[in-house]
Amino acid sequence: MELWPLILLTLAAAVRAGTPILFAALGELMAERSGVLNLGVEGMMLVGALVGFMTTQKTGEPWLGLLAAGLAGTMVSLIHAFLTITLRANQVVSGLALTIFGTGVSGFLGKPYIGVPAEGFPPTRVSVFGDLPLVGTIFFQHDPMVYLTYPLIPLFWFLLYRTRPGLNVRAVGESPESADAMGVGVALTRYLCVLAGGLLAGLGGAYLSLAYTHMWIENMTAGRGWIALAIVIFGTWDPVRVALGAYLFGGVQALQLRLQALGVGLPTYLLMMTPYVFTVLVLVVATRETVRRRIGAPAALGIPYARGE
Amino acid sequence: MTLSLSLEKRLEPTPWVPLLPALSVALALPAGGVVLAIAGTNPWEAYKEMALGAFGSLYGLSETVVKAIPLLLAGLGVALAFRMLFWNIGAEGQLHLGALGATWVALNAPDLPAPLLQPLMILAAFFAGAAWGLIPATLKVYAGLNEIITTLMMNYIAILWMDFLVYGPWKDPHGFGFPFTAPFPPAARLLKLPGSRIHLGLALGLAAAGLLAVLLWRTRVGYEIRIIGLNPRAARYAGMNIPKVTLLVLALSGGLAGLAGLSEVAGIQGRLKHGLSPGYGYTAIIVAWLARLNPWAVVGVSVLLGGLLVGGDMLQIAMGLPVTMTYILQGLILFFVLGMEVLSGYRLILRRRGSSRAKT
Amino acid sequence: MKGKWLATVIAGLLALGLGVTARSQEPMKVGFVYVGPVGDYGWTYAHDQGRKSLEKALPGVKTTYVESVAEGADAERVITELARTGHKVIFTTSYGYMDTTIKVAEQFSNVVFLHCSGYKRRENVGTYFGRMYQASYLSGLVAGKMTRKNLIGYVAPIPIPEVIRITNAFALGARETNPQVKVHVVWTNAWYDPATETEAANGLLDIGADVIATQSDSPAPVQAAEKRGAYGVGYNSDASKFAPKGHLVSAVWDWGPYYVETIKAVKAGTWKSEDVWWPIGTGIVGLAPYGPAVPSSVKTLVEKRKEDLIQGRFDVFWGPIKDQSGKIRIARGQKATDEELLQMNWFVEGIVGTIPK
Structure with missing residues (x-):
């Protein structure tokens, strides 16, 4: 067995393993x-995985399932959007409730x-x-759902940084007061973003039940929603x-599984810890206000907006 | 005619705010009832079984309290941090660190007598949880990092670290390779109320609730915490040392969650096991928030939520429903409580679109 | 309403008249405690299938299950609740329930407890398990015959002795029919995570495996093999539906016969506490039907070996058996004791992979 083809296959696997996380993470982004944190990604993914599978199983048409x-x-x-945007409920609690609910319903x-x-x-x-x-x-050399993500990445980038709606989204997340003053509909923008998040989380879940595997199993996301966050x-x-990031995470998994397959023993739990430690370190390095602005951490994340308060 | 829903801030709190949680549950139960009925179950019977399971017998009640202990301790910690607008969602990780601290003492000093060993374990759990809470606090104070994010990351790290230990260095050599530590010596097991599983953790929780109430309403620091929570800008103008208060609060908050870890590991399980907590740290956020961050209310809410979890067993045992139905009901109840919560600070106004716009 | 009233009266009269019969007609309540959700399509699913066939086989039995019961936090409460609500027999189906089962059993001496896969017993607590390593060994025989590249991939869940034992048995089987075979083991470190199991299988296929076997809960690795034109060996339940072409055979749990027999014994008053570790051929463990790719010569060979196992002419862990370093672990003519099987923490020769320490 030659090394070079195996490296290529590992990189291909990184893309595959990263794809469900990528869908959900783009949506959550x-x-x-x-400005709306949604901790319900895991729940939304599970519902997406189930409904996608159910529909495909009934109709025999995976594209219909995806839809x-x-x-x-x-x-x-929509539940999260209504509670946190219209009713200004606590986003953390609502997201947690959504995950419990989604796990139950699916x-x-x-x-x-x-x-x-x-x-x-x-x-x-x-x-x-x-x-x-x-x-x-x-x-x-993957399945169609992987190809679906490729245009999404530049599309989201373009949308966010090069279009008016994207500017509005960033303004609403950064300073809803100023956005409101500029005439941007804060509630509408947030609704659309949260719903987009739900849509993509649903697709991410469907990737697991329609592309990665072709089956439904309870809790089959196995924590991928939390990883997406x-x-x-x-x-x-x-x-x-x-x-x-999603591909890197997929890559770590793809690589460790293949190293194991070659007989290399690894300290799995320490290895699994590294992305999280690394995330905290990245954030620490990028803390200066100027850097923070450049990387675009939404300043109003987690804070409900009410006009004139 | 189009109707629009809008919210208007109340100028003064309505007298019936304390009734809101009851009102929201009163709305949530019929909604859950519809789901139960669709699933082919008699909702009335189901609710009755749940209530009886959780509160209908001395045994059920004692189990509800057992379930409430970790929620109480971690919930108090979360409530304190939320009080000053520090969104600590890292109770789960702090709880794990507390369990690690307590376990480390129990495994390394197994020959100490209980009166020496248990205080040491309590201290170790508290300090380990506090240290885990201080990391995101420090990052927030000195580097401006969003704590929602760092505390969430720290949860993953804590759980994986525990898994590393119980699958590796701390694995019980006589445990047939299963991922848990050796059993604790009897001296490390927390005192129990005879005839039940209620353990010393309850006393710790109640004492902590009392101390927090004193801290918040009877001390200078508590005053500062409350002011920072109400209006951070005003607190800064008043010359309050927000960094110092943040660090202190997170040490306490993490420490309390750490005690929740101790109570599970030394009060209930008797050894550290993979899968230590079924998300107590996250449920604690729900508890703190339902209790409106009031320490005494945390006591009550944790018992109610413990009852919901314990009563959920009866849906399976008496009604033959899968566990997922319990999750659905929990989710629904939370949605309704969340939805109604808004009425405490706002008035809900339904009006015809376009009219009386000037009022807002 | 009227009908119900009438039925009550009739039932009451019957009860008065035929007191003794009526009493024995009261359904016997049997409880099951599961560690995962029934929908895992693996370990818990198999137990639940057993529960269902128990209900079907014995009409006088009413079963209850509680799923996703955390081993540390919730097990004691759930087992106690089942005992308190009149369940006369309670099956606790995970190793982690061992100490808890014993503890609760001490308080309910009139209830029979049966703990799966453990070793602690008392008057009213029995233990039960199946010799799955035998079925796994038989599936290994098939895999060894079918591989052309002499490289078999094996997806394993969590490194505990039970899993190691069954993996070893598979490798012994594969190397018996094909001494050149290497079995490459990949741990997923989770009981069920279909996506990771799929990727583990993909990784093994990438390094050149042409047969994928699994011990994880889901049939995902078998499905992954099918997608890439390789053979798959299933575990837990028959995986043939997920790989119509490449499915060779599955080593499966079938708890129904044991549950039926146990409840019959309890009802008849003949049950006594013992360690039940049923070998192949008696229920609990077995092989699913062979896939279309398996030639009849291989089937004959496997069935002959199975007969040897049943008759006791042969056992899987009969020496000489070497470990990965070539050291003899079980001497010639020796047979591993149950104690040794329960504590197995080494891989046999021919396995490529490590056991995390």
Whole structure:
């Protein structure tokens, strides 16, 4: 067995393992950029995973399942949006409640789908790109859902930094008072961002039940929603860095599994700890106010907005 | 005709604010009842079984209290930090550190007599939790880091560190390879109320509630904490040393969560195990917040929430529902409580769009 | 309403007239405590299938289950609650419930407790388990025959002796039919996490494995193998639905027969506390039907070995057995004792991988 192909395959695996986290993290990034923290990612992902699977199983059409998963994630996030934006409820508590609720709903409704196979997304090699050396193996020999994320990353970057709505989102997350004074609809912007977060979390969940595996199992996210939350911070609220963070996280997992497969013993728990330690360190290094502004930590994160208070 | 919903800040609190939680539960129960009915269960029977399971017998009541102890201790810690607008969602990690501290003492000084060993374990748990709380506090004070983020990260690190220890260096050599430490010596097991599992942790929790109440309303520091929480800008103008207060509060907050870890490991489980806490640190946030950050209310709310968790067993045992139904009900109740909470500070105004806009 | 009233009266009269019969007609309540959710499609799912077949086989039995019960924090309360609510037999289905089961049993001497996979007993506590390593060994025989690259990938959950024992048995089987085989083991460090299990399988396929076996809860590794045209060996439940082409065989739990027999014994008053560790051929453990790729010569060979195991002509851990370093761990002619099996913390020769210390 040669080393070089294995390295390429490991990098390809990093992309695959990072994809469900990437979906959810991009969504959470939007919500947080607008100033709303949503700790319910895990719950939204689970509902997305189940609804995507249910729909695909019933219709035999994974794209329909994907659509349903996105819608389901959006619906669940609507609860959070209504509570925290309209009713100005505590975002931390509401997010935690959302995770409990999503775990419950998906587990309860998912009972009849345990141990039932369904067709999901098949691996689909992209024609021209897939044959490219290096890049082809790493990026273009996956399933369609992976390809869906590639345009999302620059799209989110462009949206956030180069368009009016993006500016509004950042303004609302940074200083809702000033945004409001400029005539930006704070509530509407936040609603849209939280719902986008739900949509993408739903897709991230569906990646697990439609692409990575083709099955539904209770709690099958196994903590990926919480990892997505960490990745948003690790990527300092920037779509490109968040994507890198998700791939890095996927890469650590892909690499450690392959090193094990080659017979190398690893201190797994210490290894799993490193991304979190690293995230805190990144933040410490990037603390100066100027740096903070540049990396774009939303100053109003977690704070409900009420006009004139 | 379009209606629009808007909120208007109350100028003075309504007299019926204390009734809000009861009102929200009164709304949540029928909503949960609909879900139960859809699932083919008689909601009335289900609620009755839950209530009886949690509060209907001396045994149920004692188990509810047992479940409430870690929620009480960690909830007090969270409430204190939230009081000064420090969003410490790291109680879970601080709880794990507390358990690690207590376990370290119990495993390394197994021959000490209980009157010496247990205070040492309590101190170790408190200081370990406090140290874990001080890290995000320091980062906030000296580097301006958002504490929601750092405390969340610190949770993952703490849990993985514990897993590393129980799967590795601390694994019981006679434990058939299972991920737990050797059992604690009897001297390290907290005193129990005879005939129940209620342990010394309850006394610690009640004492802590009392001390916090004194701290908040009878001391200079407590005054400062409350002012910082109400209006940080005013506190700064008044010359209060916010960094110092932050560090002190987080040491206490983390320490209390650390005691929750001690109470689980030395009061209930008797050894440190993988899967130490089923999210007590997160539930504690819910407790603190439902209690409106009032230490005495934390006592009551933790018992109620403990009852909800214990009563949830009966949904499975008596009604044959899966555990996920308990999660759904918990989520629903929280949603309603959250939704109603807003009425304590605001008036809900429903009006025709476009009219009487001038009022706001 | 009227009908209900009438039914009550009739039931009352019947009870008066046929007091003794009515009493024995009262359903016997049996409780199950699960460590995971029933929907894990693995360990807990298999126990729940057993519970369902118990209810089906014995109409006079009413079962209750409590799922996702944390071993440390909640187990004692849940087991006690089951005992208090009139459950006459309680199955606690995780190793971590061992001490708790004993403790609760001390307070309820008229309730029978059965703890799965542990070793502590008392008058009213029995232990039960299946010799899964035998089924796993048989599935290893198939895998050894089917690999062409002599490289088998094995996805393992958590490094405890039970898992190590079953992994070793698989490797012994594979190397019996193919001494050239290497079994590469990857730990996922979780009982169930389908995505990580999938990636573990992918990693093993990347390094050249052409058969993937698993001991994790979900059939995800078998499905991953199918996607890439490799063979898969399942565990816990029959994985054939998830790999119609490449599924070779699955080593499966079937708790139903044991649960039925135990409850019958308790009802008849013949039950006594003992350590039940059923071998293959008696229930609890077995093999799912072979996949289409398995030739009949291999089936014959496996069935013959199975018969040897059942008849006691052979056992999996019969010496000489070497560990990874080539040191003899079980001497020629010796058979590993149950004690040794329960504490196994070393890999046999032919396994590539390490046990985290």
